[in-house]
Amino acid sequence: MAQQQTARQVRPRIVQGVRLHTVEDWQNFNLAQPGRDISPTELDMFRQRVPLQEKMRVLDIGCGNGRWTRELAKLGLGVTGFDWDSAAVERANSFPTLHPRPDYQVWDVMSQDPPAWIEPGTVDLVTFRYSLGAMKPAVVLPLVGTMLRAGGQVYILTDLDRKNVDDHTQLTPGLTEAKIRSLGKGWGHMEVWNFGLRTGITLAGYGL
Template identity: 30%
Template sequence: MSTPVQQFTAADWDTWYTTARPTVVTDKESATFRRAVHLRPGMDAADLACGSGQWTRQLAAWGLRVTGYDYSAEALRQARAAGSRDQLAYARWDITADPIPPDLKPASLDLVTCRYALSFLEHARLLTDVGRWLRPSGVFYALVRVAAEDLETEASRSEDERTDPLGPFHRAMSETQISALGSGWASRTTYRLSRRSCALILRGYE
């Protein structure tokens, strides 16, 4: 029988952010992202599950108008304390439970990003919403942790029973789960950034 996936509250994430080290934005990820997305200053963007805002601030530094969304008050406190920029904002939002923020209107965004969070979210529903928010030329970008696979032991276990050696706050997705992302989109591209991470680019929600 499978073990239910552990769910985390905002308070759990608040506690984690008091001790966790920020997730580094690597040069390889930045280069891959810029090459794949074709950034231009003035693009409208949303960074979902932004945490303490490293990626959100990077998007703003590239000249984008961006709002970072998270439901951890501690993460957002750290994000705001790290400094402000023109056209950079943060907002608290529980993506799973709260109504969609009024700023996320249909066809209002050029870019939506989500780093290391799809495994904690109802990603099929979320990607449907993202498809509505994006303009026709818009792009969805996700960075996903890839589960370490031991074929002899993992083959007999369900998806929900798999654990990540980095701990529950670093939840990974299997290759099968990742390959299923993007149903209903015209274009799907993945880039392997390391043994344990890959980038997903989706375009043209149908």
């Protein structure tokens, strides 16, 4: 009984103690967590708003352990997951899969030029699942906008950043309502939807 009580006490301390502001924070998080669950509701909402075709060229930016990247591969998409943390990329590559294994690469989208093989106008979909809040959207979104084909989309899933609230369930940085509204600047189309405490966004038509 004492051993079970200890286990219940340890897990909240590990989860609540993670604040993803440093390299060490991110590495500890990626080592401790398998990745945030993908619910049927989340997947349905994604598929309703993003028309999918087999072998679409997809970039998953801020992929972490690759959980969402692997889900995209299961849907038959040609996906590459990127993360700035080489330890996260190494762990993503270690997960077994019965489906085609996604490609994972190290790329710091905030400070490095895109890989040479990503040419402008060649990408169908770029996804940021719980990752854009850790970046500067005003820098990152114009960059990926130039990568998209005509008709290409950006898909974002984020926690809502509730300022001045001590919320231990919000592990990854979220976006404020004001910042979410600002994401559409420079894009011809923006759709926003909420489920639970999370917000989904699609962007299309960069520069239109």
